[in-house]
Ligand code: HEM
């Protein structure tokens with residue numbers, strides 16, 4: 135009896151029972167951790183490895199990945215704001231009713247009557263916006279640090295799917311309040327889906343072949359924005375797209391881990407300062423076990439052949455960093471929600487368009503192009519852009535500069551030059567279109583096909599394309615071409631979005647400021 | 655099952671398997687299963703395409719105000735169609751912009767679209783882009799007793815006027 139633990143120590147059963155009762159809280163805590171409390175590097179590593187949620191991380195993280203300037207935490211901001219929209223979104227669902235007119239009333243209730251409803255709605259809206267900004271900036275950072283290269287090409291493609299899904303989530307949410315803003319933005323969006331008709335009409339084949347009409351019909355479930363459309367958008371917004379997003383995010387994270395963590399420069403060891411005190415490399419002790427799955431693991435296993443590994447345990451180093459970014463995201467959402475309300479206009483009125491009718495801000499750059507040709511601005515150019523972006527890692531297969539900001543031929547100077555060129559090009563094209571109009575004004579009878587081929591959007595695309603081809607030649611590097619193109623794309627996106635957001639008023643006319651809008 | 659090839663040396667799990675017949679059955683079954691699921695999915699993909707448009711009937715009857723001057727548009731409340739009457743010839747033009755579906759406003763010179771600035775002549779022709787084509791002319795017929803029957807869902811060739 136002597137060696138047994140105290141729990142079963144003598145005394146009457148009733149006494150032991152009382153003892154056990156007292157010990158429940160501590161014992162319960164202990165049973166939560168399969169390997170005992172993680173209180174050493176090894177214990178914590180084991181904990182990360184054994185825990186179903188944490189093992190999405192690798193046990194150790196490279197010190198390069200933890201530098202702020204590697205990621206600026208942008209992916210985490212995107213994930214964090216998504217989680218915030220999930221929580222606040224589910225709460226909003228308690229009161230939201232997806233039926234025309236009733237929907238508007240329910241949002242009004244949420245805004246004015248439901249306890250905390252106003253605040254939660256604001257947070258939901260702000261988190262959604264932050265998610266869009268986050269996903270765009272995250273993409274830019276991955277691009278500029280050349281982190282899409284082998285073996286990460288496929289993960290970049292997954293990201294190219296995550297981008298439209300994020301935009302889609304936000305856009306479908308935009309209809310739900312059923313106010314004027316929502317109704318007309320979606321009417322325009324649905325007609326953009328129908329805009330391939332512009333081409334089929336010009337070719338005179340719409341009777342036989344009408345993909346545009348079919349797209350709109352499927353999106354709206356009708357020929358106009360009504361109850362069917364609202365239910366479809368609701369379903370997409372609260373179920374289908376979030377599920378698709380979670381699925382893609384899971385693959386995305388898995389690949390980050392399996393592709394060997396974040397991209398880093400080949401000479402990373404000389405670039406990092408010596409480690410802090412009390413961070414131990416793995417191999418101070420011989421590994422106690424080998425991985426029994428090693429037989430099926432092909433190619434790189436984490437540590438083989440990389441002796442000075444420069445990693446630290448993910449717990450706590452990586453987790454602190456993640457928690458910090460997550461807290462920052464929540465802080466931002468809450469702060470913005472305290473001061474700026476989510477908009478809600480008058481109830482939707484299918485007979486009187488909102489003037490100007492503006493889409494959510496991240497689509498206003500496209501709306502600027504749509505004002506010349508619905509098909510090119512709304513479908514053609516976005517498709518070309520997405521496809522072009524998706525192909526980048528397959529076209530740039532160089533090695534120099536991976537993991538470094540503006541890495542590769544040309545570097546920061548090329549990016550600055552290209553941004554200047556991109557800026558100049560978009561400003562000139564916009565200025566001409568605003569000051570002198572475009573083909574339709576110069577030549578009223580002009581055939582539609584010509585406008586589809588020749589409008590500010592296509593002109594810009596071609597100008598940017600020419601620039602990047604020239605850069606490829608000049609620097610003799612595909613990476614340089616990609617850098618040039620991406621910088622141009624950013625300049626164009628930003629300028630068009632700004633013009634669409636702040637400089638367009640009623641009838642989509644140009645105004646220097648909203649104070650000059652004719653009163654209505 | 656009768657003559658499985660006898661393993662010659664000590665078998666290893668790394669050796670490629672020899673049972674071709676099981677392979678064949680397995681492949682056939684997998685293909686069949688995938689094919690069936692694919693077919694089922696393809697079939698159900700038809701679901702989201704509505705068979706009958708759920709929107710309200712597009713036909714309506716309206717009595718034109720007697721004070722309506724020739725060339726002056728009359729937009730019945732709650733409808734997006736402008737009706738014109740000249741003597742006893744009547745025609746109707748849709749006020750849905752052919753660009754992206756905003757509702758155009760009848761003005762002195764014809765119609766203006768508030769969304770991206772398209773302008774149309776009084777007969778619906780495009781005067782200024784981005785609208786790619788003219789406003790649609792809609793079917794009108796006499797409904798007796800001074801009333802007309804308009805079908806917003808039925809487009810007729812531009813210039814079609816009926817007498818009532
Ligand atoms: C990634 C994520 C998401 C984004 C970007 C997003 C975006 C939006 C936007 C822009 C609105 C309009 C908000 C407003 O006018 O206040 C909205 C509304 C709404 N969302 Fe989300 N959302 C997301 C996730 C979710 C999820 C996961 C749910 C539920 C499971 C949800 C439920 C709702 C509901 C019920 C509304 C209507 C309430 C309202 O309009 O205020 N959302 N969403």
Ligand code: FES
Nearest residue numbers: 751753754767770
């Ligand atoms: S919807 Fe009329 S001009 Fe765009």
